[in-house]
Amino acid sequence: MNELRYLPLRAGTNIPAVRNWPGLASADPAVLERWREEFPRCNWGVLTGHGIGVLDIDTKGDAYGFGGFDSLIRITELLSLDLSNLPLVETYSGAHLYFAYEGSLPSKVPWLPHLDVKADGGHQVAGPGTIRDGDHGERTYRLTRGSLNEIPLAPKALLTAIRGWRVPALSSGSAGGGTAVELPKVDWLREHGFRLGQRDNGFNALVWKLTRTHYPHMDLVHRISYEVWLQTDNPPGDPFPWAKVEQQIERAKNSIGPEIETQLNWAKRIGGDHE
Structure with a gap:
């Protein structure tokens, strides 16, 4: 020793x-x-x-x-x-x-x-x-x-x-394309949301980060994102519908999910061989 x-x-x-x-x-x-x-x-x-x-x-x-x-x-x-x-x-x-x-x-x-x-x-x-x-x-x-x-x-x-085995590092940037955005802490976003001009790239970065962190618990990703959306600027003349956030979540899940599932299946094979 x-x-x-x-x-x-x-x-x-x-x-x-x-x-x-x-x-x-x-x-x-x-x-x-x-x-x-x-x-x-x-x-x-x-x-x-x-x-x-x-x-x-x-x-x-x-x-x-x-x-x-x-x-x-x-x-x-x-x-x-x-x-x-x-x-x-x-x-x-x-x-x-x-x-x-x-x-x-x-x-x-x-x-x-x-x-x-x-x-x-x-x-x-x-x-x-x-x-x-x-x-x-x-x-x-x-x-x-x-x-x-x-x-x-x-x-x-x-x-x-x-x-x-290594799960890819989490990123606060826009992993799904578009201009990278430096995300505030999630707790802060729950209280303040995104301002006009931040919403598209901000939610894109947020849902990718949440999906990498919480997959396969996508219900949690939806709940957190919805809390942030409720606090986000959403004036009648320039709306940002919840359906758009849902589309971003779906894209993140479809891109990240198979990657993580591959890692999980790899780990299961190790588990079957470890005896």
Whole structure:
């Protein structure tokens, strides 16, 4: 079992406090104590790679679902995985699952919606004890299951999927053609909608982003889009009918759906072979 190596992070963040952190990360208590004095109130990161990986589950930015937990449930069901023996750290907005592996394993950010893989060349905010600042104040990470001194090997099917499967990264731009638009946060759009001149490209970008995030739950895509449409400028002389948004949703589903279904079928084949 490889020994965990740590690096200092800026207080309240996940940003390394030292340059060349991949080469400087250490398990030496004397080095860690020196950093503790040099960087008061620093957080700590774990160097990933060298046989240590982390599934980083997040729920930020997914006000309508369970974020990375939904992705984790889907992948464990598709591949018939049992991850109950992996050490679990509760974080500010999700969880970290630690696992061991042999050979090389790429980091993938993201790997699945709201679910990152931190492995070769990466680092992960350490727990327990780390403090993160957030919308509702500080929260301390805590180990809720297992031991970080005894990290078990990940199931072979999980490692195979990480090495070969990646859902395309989400984009706030206009994936379906037209002029790209920088989307505000969905919660903001639910309250304010789009203004005149933003509606066509704005809804196009929004429904593609929602479809990539929530497919196959298209009822959720429709509900969120409808909430935004209700707050959107829609004067009698320049209407933007709901039917037009529905057409954009249908185009996004027809384009993105087969792509994701192909990935899901690929994962199912892995699940059938993992024994």
